[in-house]
Amino acid sequence: MKAIIPAAGLGTRFLPVTRAVPKEMLPIGAKPALELIVEEAREAGAEEIAIVISPGKELIREYFKDCPGIKFAYQSEQKGLGHAVLQAAEAAGDADSVLILLGDAVVTGGCAAREMAQVSAANGGASVIGFERVPREKVSRYGIAKPAPGTPPGAKIFRVADLVEKPRPEEAPSDLAVAGRYILDSAIFGFLANQKKGYGGEIQLTDAIRRMISAQGARACMGCVYEGKRQDIGNPEGYFKALEAFHGHS
Ligand code: UTP
Numbered sequence: 195m196k197a198i199i200p201a202a203g204l205g206t207r208f209l210p211v212t213r214a215v216p217k218e219m220l221p222i223g224a225k226p227a228l229e230l231i232v233e234e235a236r237e238a239g240a241e242e243i244a245i246v247i248s249p250g251k252e253l254i255r256e257y258f259k260d261c262p263g264i265k266f267a268y269q270s271e272q273k274g275l276g277h278a279v280l281q282a283a284e285a286a287g288d289a290d291s292v293l294i295l296l297g298d299a300v301v302t303g304g305c306a307a308r309e310m311a312q313v314s315a316a317n318g319g320a321s322v323i324g325f326e327r328v329p330r331e332k333v334s335r336y337g338i339a340k341p342a343p344g345t346p347p348g349a350k351i352f353r354v355a356d357l358v359e360k361p362r363p364e365e366a367p368s369d370l371a372v373a374g375r376y377i378l379d380s381a382i383f384g385f386l387a388n389q390k391k392g393y394g395g396e397i398q399l400t401d402a403i404r405r406m407i408s409a410q411g412a413r414a415c416m417g418c419v420y421e422g423k424r425q426d427i428g429n430p431e432g433y434f435k436a437l438e439a440f441h442g443h444s
Contacts, residue, residue, distance in 0.1 A: 195238070195239050195241075195289065195291065195293055195311065195377075196240060196241070196242045196244070196285070196286045196287065196289040196292055196293070197235040197238075197240035197243040197292065197293040197294070197295060197307075198244050198245075198246065198267075198282040198285070198286060198292055198293070198295075199231055199232070199235070199243060199244070199245045199294075199296075199297045200246045200269075200275055200278035200282075200294070200296060200297055201216065201228060201245055201246060201247055201251065201254060201297030201298075202246045202247050202248040202251065202268075202269035202272060202278050202281075203217075203272060203275075203278070203297075203298070203428075204272050205217040205298075205428065207428050207429040208220075208428060208429055208430060208433070215253065216247075216251045216253060217298050217427060217428055217433075218231075218251075218254065218297040218298055218427075219253055219254060219257065220427060220433060222300060222427075222436060222437065223440060226257065227297075227298070227300050227427050227436075228245070228254065228257075228297055229257075230300050231295050231297060231299075231300060232245075232258070232261075232264070234301060234305055234306065234307050234308075235293060235295055235307055237305045237307065237308050238293060238305065238307035238308040238311045239308070239311055240293055240307075241263055242263050242264075242265065242285070243263060243264050243265070244264075244265045244266065244267050244282040244285035244286065245258065245264060245265070245266055245267070245297070246267045246268070246269050246278045246279070246282050247266055247267075247268060247269070248269055248270065248272065249268065249270060254266075265285045267281045267282040267284070267285050268281060269281045273391075273396055273397050274391075274392075274394070274396025274397040274398055274399075275296075275396070275397075275398065275399045276386050276389055276396070276397040276398050276399040276400075276401065276402050277386075277396070277397040279294060279382070279383075279399055280386040280387060280397070283383040283386075283387075286380060286383070288380075289380055290319060290379070290380060291314065291321065291377055291378060291380055292377070292378055292380055292382070293307055293310075293311070293375075293376070293377050294375070294377075294378060294399075295374065295375055296374040296375070298426065298427050298428040299373070299374030299375070299424050299426055299427070299428075300424075300425050300427060300436055301374075301375070301420070301422035301423065301425070302422055302423050302425055302436070302439040302440055302442075303421065303422045303423055303439070304420060304421035304422025304423075305422065306373075306374075306375045306422050306424070307375055309418060309420045309421060310322040310377050310418050310420060311377060313351055313416055314377045314416070317416055319379075320379075320413070320414055320415060320416050321376070321377060321378045321379050321382075321403075321406070321414060321415045321416065322376070322377040322415075322416045322417070323339070323357075323372060323375075323376050323377075323403070323415065323416070323417050323418070324372070324373045324374065324419075324420050324424075325339055325370040325371060325372060325373050325418065325419050326370075326371055326373040326419065326420075326423070326424050327369050327370060327371070327419065328370075328371045329369070330363045331363055332371075333360075333361055333362075333363050333366040333369060333371065334360050334362055334363065334366075335360065335371075336360065336371035336372055337358070337359050337360070337371065337372035337400045338357065338358045338359075338360075338361055338366050338367060338368060338369075338370060338371055338372075339352075339354050339356075339357060339367070339368050339370040339417050340354070340355045340356040340357065340358060340368065341353065341354065341355060341367070341368055341370070341417065342354070342355045349419075350418065350419040351416060351417070351418050351419075352416065352417045353413065353415065353416060353417070354407060354415040354416065354417045355407070356404060356407060356408075357372065357400050357403060357404050359392070359393055359398070359400050359401075370417060370419065372400065373420070373424040374424050374426075375420070376399070376403075378403065378406070379406065379410070379414065381406060381409075381410070382403065382406055385402040385403075385405045385406050385409075386402045389401055389402045389405070403415075423439065425439055
């Protein structure tokens, strides 16, 4: 399996430090967050990893330049997560599926990518989206799963019928929020290539996944509520929580 780590975003929620240091390179103990994410990808079986950076984030390339199996792709304009993933299509080559790990999401207390790779293998190589349960009042911040009919409440592994982007609490089909990790059929690149701009005027990965599910059917896409906890280090508050959580686990 090949992996893509998008790390080309602007990091405006973490200014001013992101003018000097990419948020993905902020330290968690003695390692940059991105190194922990690379380790997670490797633990899940990814031999080749493409990190998507922007020309202003050369520090990342400098840090990883001697690591075997790491390539770089460039996103010169920040047109959204979907667009960033598309820039790594060539690096992903002819793999059947690709593991995508957001560069500003670290997972404490488990290896989300490995767990998801096992779910994919047990389901004939299906796409797998990682989810976390969130309080109902917060669903409007996330992409939310619509599980296939008949999914028992509390199921940790389920089929995904659709995703709903940032729904109002009363309209949300579940409390399962997309949590920074995806294993996607490489057909996703075809959907991304002609994906129109969505929320925020950006090319959204979620929109392309929805089109892929609608073309392939819910059979082809599983959801997995993984064991670990996603820590969003894209803002100071989330970063401090991540540090606390890592301290607790070390
Ligand atoms: P975010 O949604 O946190 O966006 O990206 P951002 O632009 O980095 O941060 P803010 O909103 O300005 O504070 C989630 C992940 O996707 C990458 C980011 O680097 C981050 O790791 N990303 C996002 C890209 O690579 N390119 C993009 O155009 C957007």
